[in-house]
Amino acid sequence: MTKIREARSADDAALAGLDASIETPLIYTVVRTDGGFELSLTQVNPPLKKEYPLAHFRDMAPATDYDLIAERDGRIVGFIGTAVHRRSKRCLIWHFYVDKAHRRQGIGRLLMDAVEAHCRNIGARLMWVETQNVNAPAIAAYRALGFELCGLDTALYQGTPEEGETALYFARQIGEPLPARQRG
Numbered sequence: 001m002t003k004i005r006e007a008r009s010a011d012d013a014a015l016a017g018l019d020a021s022i023e024t025p026l027i028y029t030v031v032r033t034d035g036g037f038e039l040s041l042t043q044v045n046p047p048l049k050k051e052y053p054l055a056h057f058r059d060m061a062p063a064t065d066y067d068l069i070a071e072r073d074g075r076i077v078g079f080i081g082t083a084v085h086r087r088s089k090r091c092l093i094w095h096f097y098v099d100k101a102h103r104r105q106g107i108g109r110l111l112m113d114a115v116e117a118h119c120r121n122i123g124a125r126l127m128w129v130e131t132q133n134v135n136a137p138a139i140a141a142y143r144a145l146g147f148e149l150c151g152l153d154t155a156l157y158q159g160t161p162e163e164g165e166t167a168l169y170f171a172r173q174i175g176e177p178l179p180a181r182q183r184g
Contacts, residue, residue: 002107004114007067007079014076015069019100020052026136030152030166037152039133039168048134054097064094068114070107077102080111084124091119091174093129096138103137112145119174126171132157133166147172 007015025047028039063083070078081095093115098107112127119127129147131138147170156167 001072002077002105002110003071004110005069005071007069007081011069011076011079015079015097016053016055018054018076018079018097020054020097021050021100022052022135022137023047023049024134024136028133028136028139028168030133030154037154039149041136050134052097066115066118067095068111070098070111072102072107078107078111080115082115082118084119084122089123089125091115091124091127093127096129108141109145116174125174127174128169128171130156130167130169132162133168139168139170142170145172 025043025045027042027044027048029042031038031040064081065083067079067081069076076099078098079095080093080097083092083094084090085092096108096111098111116127127147128150129142131142133152149168150171151169153167153169157163157165
């Protein structure tokens, strides 16, 4: 059974041990068009392998104010860290990780449900998240969780180790029903 609880600073060492890596044969290619941009699902060979080291994850994004842990059998298997932008009432999801060995078991949905409940309680209207165009597994997960593409940024990663990637932004209205879990 998976337990969701608020994170504590003492959890940071265990969080650094989460395997947040991906391996995917698919990426989204971003193509400029006359009217904007188009995303095209593209197969890559060999499959893209990308590490997301979490040893210093708190330094990777602005401070969060609501962090949750997913535990299974006393082991941390997931984490979500959020902050609410008070003026826009937007819940910014800065961190969202499920250990590679525990994906596709509903842990991400449990974390997202708990964040949505918190958002309702504080009057937030929208959940918002960013990922890279090369992270097709995350894009699929966000879409399965009811998020829709709402924008992109071709310049965000310039001068970083992610140079050449495009930031994709997804949003979900608070209170919208989640899609039924797909079997497959």
